[in-house]
Amino acid sequence: MDKGALLDRLGLAGEDRLVLAKVLDKAGQAESRNIPAATDFLSPQQRAWAQDCLRLAGIPETSYVSQGGYEGAERQILLFLPDWMEPENAESPIRCLRASFREDEKPAHRDFLGSLMGMGIVREKVGDILVGPDSADLLVLEGVSDFLLQSWTSAGRTKLRVSAIERSNLHIPAVQRKEVRDTVSSLRLDAVAASGFRLARGKAAALIESGKVQLNWRECVKPDKLLEAGDVVSARGFGKFELAGVGGLTRKGRISIVLQVYV
Numbered sequence: 001m002d003k004g005a006l007l008d009r010l011g012l013a014g015e016d017r018l019v020l021a022k023v024l025d026k027a028g029q030a031e032s033r034n035i036p037a038a039t040d041f042l043s044p045q046q047r048a049w050a051q052d053c054l055r056l057a058g059i060p061e062t063s064y065v066s067q068g069g070y071e072g073a074e075r076q077i078l079l080f081l082p083d084w085m086e087p088e089n090a091e092s093p094i095r096c097l098r099a100s101f102r103e104d105e106k107p108a109h110r111d112f113l114g115s116l117m118g119m120g121i122v123r124e125k126v127g128d129i130l131v132g133p134d135s136a137d138l139l140v141l142e143g144v145s146d147f148l149l150q151s152w153t154s155a156g157r158t159k160l161r162v163s164a165i166e167r168s169n170l171h172i173p174a175v176q177r178k179e180v181r182d183t184v185s186s187l188r189l190d191a192v193a194a195s196g197f198r199l200a201r202g203k204a205a206a207l208i209e210s211g212k213v214q215l216n217w218r219e220c221v222k223p224d225k226l227l228e229a230g231d232v233v234s235a236r237g238f239g240k241f242e243l244a245g246v247g248g249l250t251r252k253g254r255i256s257i258v259l260q261v262y263v
Contacts, residue, residue: 019040020046038077038141041077041125043075048218067079069096099152101159112129131173177263193207196261204223229245241259242259244259245258
């Protein structure tokens with residue numbers, strides 16, 4: 001199946017189609033030239049699409065690795081490996097920077113991202129931005145790291161001091177989640193989403209059918225889709241949660257569940 005047919009099968013258009021075309025190009029480059037080849041940073045949804053696309057293309061998961069600079073990174077690259085290279089020997093193109101500022105200034109994530117975009121740095125060259133009380137650690141591709149070290153001096157009105165750091169020195173904020181225990185009549189997506197998003201089940205079903213709900217970063221429009229422990233459900237404007245555990249039946253015949261809701 002050629003590249004165009006693969007992309008048609010996934011039904012993507014516009015920028016999303018272009019992103020996947022670039023992923024396939026990197027996979028082909030690694031295979032034809034027998035050298036490592038890395039994509040730009042991908043969102044979780046783009047990474048899910050890319051994995052689907054690569055599977056359709058017959059490219060095994062063992063031929064590439066996902067890297068975000070630290071364990072649990074949201075935005076990650078795919079690094080395609082030649083057959084002679086083991087994953088542990090592959091050099092990552094990700095660089096770590098720290099932008100320090102006065103603690104009383106408190107710039108937000110959007111301030112850093114807006115500043116970078118204003119400098120002409122496109123979003124796909126930047127991974128996660130980890131904002132702390134007096135600094136923000138950034139994961140960026142090596143092609144832009146030197147430019148930022150030399151030229152990035154402010155985010156909005158906040159003055160910055162930018163330096164390169166080792167991955168071991170990253171300040172990784174704790175993920176804020178709360179545990180919710182509930183019971184549901186079934187493990188259908190609409191039933192679990194109703195619990196996770198605090199909606200009536202009918203409204204949860206309508207939200208799913210409208211195409212606004214993602215299951216493991218892929219759009220799912222089937223309210224009756226059965227979930228398993230570990231599945232992640234998200235919807236723009238409603239948040240994200242993980243079905244962290246599935247228990248037994250209650251005396252009333254309902255299923256006990258444990259949700260980890262991101263806050």
